[in-house]
Amino acid sequence: MKREKKKPDKDRKPGRGIMSVGEKLAELFELPPDMFGNRPKVTAVGRGEVLVENIKGIMDFQEDMVRINTNSGIIRITGSGITIREITSESVIIGGKISNIDYDA
Amino acid sequence: MFLVHLWNYIRGYVIIIAKGGVERFINICARRQILLWDIARKDSDSAVMKASLKGFMMMRPAARKSGCRIRIVKKCGLPFFFGRFRKRRGFKAGLVFFAILMVLFTSMIWEIEIKGCGEDTAQRIMKVLEDRNIGKGSFKAGLNPRRIAADILMNVDDVAWAGVYIQGVKMTISVQGVTPPPEVVDESRHCNLVAERDGLITKIEVLAGAPKVREGDTVKKGQLLVSGMLESQNPEFGVRYVHALGRITARTWYDTRVPVAYEYTKRIRTGRTHENTYIRILGMKIGLPGNRKAFEIYDSISYDKTVTGPFNMEIPVGLTVEKLYEVTEKKVRLTAEEAEALALEKARLALSRELSPDCRVLDERVNVFRDEAGGEWLQLVVECEEDIAGREPLGGD
Numbered sequence: 001m002k003r004e005k006k007k008p009d010k011d012r013k014p015g016r017g018i019m020s021v022g023e024k025l026a027e028l029f030e031l032p033p034d035m036f037g038n039r040p041k042v043t044a045v046g047r048g049e050v051l052v053e054n055i056k057g058i059m060d061f062q063e064d065m066v067r068i069n070t071n072s073g074i075i076r077i078t079g080s081g082i083t084i085r086e087i088t089s090e091s092v093i094i095g096g097k098i099s100n101i102d103y104d105a
Numbered sequence: 106m107f108l109v110h111l112w113n114y115i116r117g118y119v120i121i122i123a124k125g126g127v128e129r130f131i132n133i134c135a136r137r138q139i140l141l142w143d144i145a146r147k148d149s150d151s152a153v154m155k156a157s158l159k160g161f162m163m164m165r166p167a168a169r170k171s172g173c174r175i176r177i178v179k180k181c182g183l184p185f186f187f188g189r190f191r192k193r194r195g196f197k198a199g200l201v202f203f204a205i206l207m208v209l210f211t212s213m214i215w216e217i218e219i220k221g222c223g224e225d226t227a228q229r230i231m232k233v234l235e236d237r238n239i240g241k242g243s244f245k246a247g248l249n250p251r252r253i254a255a256d257i258l259m260n261v262d263d264v265a266w267a268g269v270y271i272q273g274v275k276m277t278i279s280v281q282g283v284t285p286p287p288e289v290v291d292e293s294r295h296c297n298l299v300a301e302r303d304g305l306i307t308k309i310e311v312l313a314g315a316p317k318v319r320e321g322d323t324v325k326k327g328q329l330l331v332s333g334m335l336e337s338q339n340p341e342f343g344v345r346y347v348h349a350l351g352r353i354t355a356r357t358w359y360d361t362r363v364p365v366a367y368e369y370t371k372r373i374r375t376g377r378t379h380e381n382t383y384i385r386i387l388g389m390k391i392g393l394p395g396n397r398k399a400f401e402i403y404d405s406i407s408y409d410k411t412v413t414g415p416f417n418m419e420i421p422v423g424l425t426v427e428k429l430y431e432v433t434e435k436k437v438r439l440t441a442e443e444a445e446a447l448a449l450e451k452a453r454l455a456l457s458r459e460l461s462p463d464c465r466v467l468d469e470r471v472n473v474f475r476d477e478a479g480g481e482w483l484q485l486v487v488e489c490e491e492d493i494a495g496r497e498p499l500g501g502d
Contacts, residue, residue, distance in 0.1 A: 057132040063146040084144035084154075089135045 040070035047098055050077055053091040058084070066094055067105070076105035117158040117182030123173050124151040130171040139163050158184060212245050215274040215421060222280045226263060230278060233260045241421040242387035245271055253278075294498065295346040298331040300324040301495040304355030314349030324355065324493070333499050346499060353494040357464070358486055361455050365448045365473060365481040367439050372404070372432040381427040385409070390425065400431035445473060445483060452485035464491035 023039070026032070043051040052068055052075060059067040065078045079098035086093045123130050127150070134141050139160040147153050156164060168175050190196050217240070219227040233256055234240060239248065250269040257267040257280065266281040298314065306322050314331040318324060333349040379399035383390045407427035412420045439447065449471060460466075468488040475481055 057135070058128045061128050061131070061144070061146065061152070082146075084131070084141070086140075086142040087131060087135045087144070088140065089138065092135075 038071045040068075040072055040075060042075065042101060044098070044101065048095060049085070050094045050098055050101065051091060052077075052094065055090065055092055058087070058092070068092060073104045076100070076102040078102070113155075113157065114182050117180070117184035118155050119158065119161050119177050120153065120155050120179040120181065121161070122147065122151055122153055122176045122178055123168070124176070126171045126173045127152045130168060130173040133167040133171055134160070134164065137163065137167055139167065153178070158182070211274060213241075213274060214239075214243050214245060214248070214271070214276050215241060217241065217276045217278065220277065220279040222264070222282050226261060226280070226282065229261045230257055230264075230267075230280065233257055240388070248276075290348065290350065292348040295333045295348055296496045296498045297329055297333045298349045298351060298353065298494040299497045300326055300328045300330055300353070300355075301493050302326050302357055304357040304491075304493050306353060306355045307490065308354040309351070310353075311349075311351035313347045314351065316351075318353070330494055349496075351494060352492050354490060355493045356467070357489050357491055357493065359456055359459055359489065360484060360486040361452050361459070362482045362484045363448050363452045363455065365444050365483050367441075367444050369437045369439055369444075369447065371435050371437045372402075373435055374404070375431045375433055377431040379429045379431075381429065383425040383427070385421070385423045385425055387421050399429055402434060403429045403431050405429050445471075448483040449485065452483060456485060456487055460487070460489065461491060464489040 038054045040055060041051075041053040043053075045051070052070070054070060056069040056071065059069050059074060061067075061084065062082070064080055064082060065076060066082050066084070068075045068077070077094050077098055078100040079096050082094060082096040082098075084092060085095040127146075131141060131144065131154075134156075139156065141154050141156050141160070144152055144154040164175065217231075217234070219230055222230070234253070237253075237256060239253065248271065250271055254267040254269045257269075257278065258264060261267075261280075263283050263285065264280045265283045268279045270277045270279075292313075303326050304324060306318055306320055306324060309316055309318070309320055311331050314333050315335055316331050317329050324330065330353050331349040331351050333347050335345040335347060337343070337345070377400070379397075381396040382393045383396070384393065385391075405427055407425055409423055409425050411423040466487055466489050470486045470488075471483065472486075473481060473483050
């Protein structure tokens with residue numbers, strides 16, 4: 001009996017990356033999906049501050065734009081007077097007057 | 106956010122400029138747990154950022170790896186602030202000295218409060234404390250409140266209970282006084298009443314015993330007034346002894362004579378003064394330079410200036426100012442009236458010491474006379490009314 005190869009597309013859901021075991025478990029037990037896995041979580045508070053968690057690193061940092069590498073692609077935050085308020089290995093807080101948050105840019 | 110800033114300030118941080126390959130540098134730092142914050146682009150290849158002191162120490166390999174040059178712009182925070190004093194020995198010595206003084210002064214008694222008794226009992230308690238060298242300035246470590254309380258109980262007789270608490274630099278002694286027991290007349294001890302001084306009897310109140318005098322009698326000192334020996338009219342019944350009680354009020358006379366002096370040395374202040382100042386610390390008096398006995402004959406008045414600290418606490422540090430007034434002695438010739446008035450004043454002063462405290466002054470007579478030698482004297486006679494009865498125990502039982 002020939003094993004049918006799983007199509008990679010089956011696990012894909014629109015707008016999400018490949019689900020890891022942890023994420024599947026989280027879905028199974030109806031836990032918040034950000035507890036497991038390393039998908040980025042972007043929290044924008046007002047207009048002056050964006051918190052991005054589960055990052056891989058900073059790709060580019062300019063006065064009007066910062067690009068952050070994550071597991072689900074690159075997040076680009078544009079605005080004016082962009083600063084990095086704080087950075088650790090997992091998260092970054094971007095300050096400044098923010099006008100766009102773009103994915104895969 | 107304020108707390109974070111404060112924490113950073115306490116720990117110390119540096120503001121640095123990184124030049125070339127900033128993104129890579131930031132990523133490496135983030136991965137190596139070097140905390141960076143407030144990163145802002147300065148121009149196309151450099152950025153300004155803040156890093157903790159500890160982080161900055163670990164930053165060198167990261168910078169080398171990313172090929173980024175780092176320059177310190179400013180050092181902020183307490184470690185740098187105190188680093189400035191590292192070489193100032195006097196400052197450090199002062200700090201240590203202050204700490205020692207603080208500890209020393211807070212381990213002393215600075216105030217003693219006595220509660221729950223009158224002034225004289227309080228003074229006796231203070232005396233007890235003084236005898237044991239306890240006072241302002243004694244160290245708390247050497248004091249045992251229970252022991253002090255026991256000492257007070259043992260040595261001050263009208264105290265029924267004493268509690269000693271030491272709170273901070275204040276020692277509070279609270280005492281409970283004893284109600285003195287009433288004087289008990291021991292009626293089994295027989296006695297007579299006799300006159301304590303000469304006098305003219307004005308009133309007799311006898312509670313027990315047989316009166317031997319009547320109103321209007323004059324009595325001499327030691328004369329029997331009320332007998333404690335009751336003789337019955339029928340000699341067969343014998344004699345009964347009692348404890349004689351009663352008040353025998355009599356008029357008594359006191360006299361004194363003082364010479365009348367017509368010459369009097371008057372002290373007149375010349376108007377020249379000098380002030381001596383002393384510093385008092387814990388009962389010690391330290392004279393300031395410039396203190397001297399400025400005049401040969403002088404009156405001095407000294408007063409204490411005390412500092413009242415917070416909470417109305419008296420601080421045992423103060424100034425004593427002694428003011429010297431120069432005086433000149435001048436012999437003054439008095440008129441007869443002035444001389445007599447002066448002598449009368451002296452006589453009154455002398456008599457007031459002699460009078461018993463419970464007597465009532467009825468009359469006062471003054472006469473001036475000359476003795477054989479020609480000296481002039483002033484005699485003051487005071488007429489009083491008082492109880493002259495005094496107890497005299499009867500021999501045997």
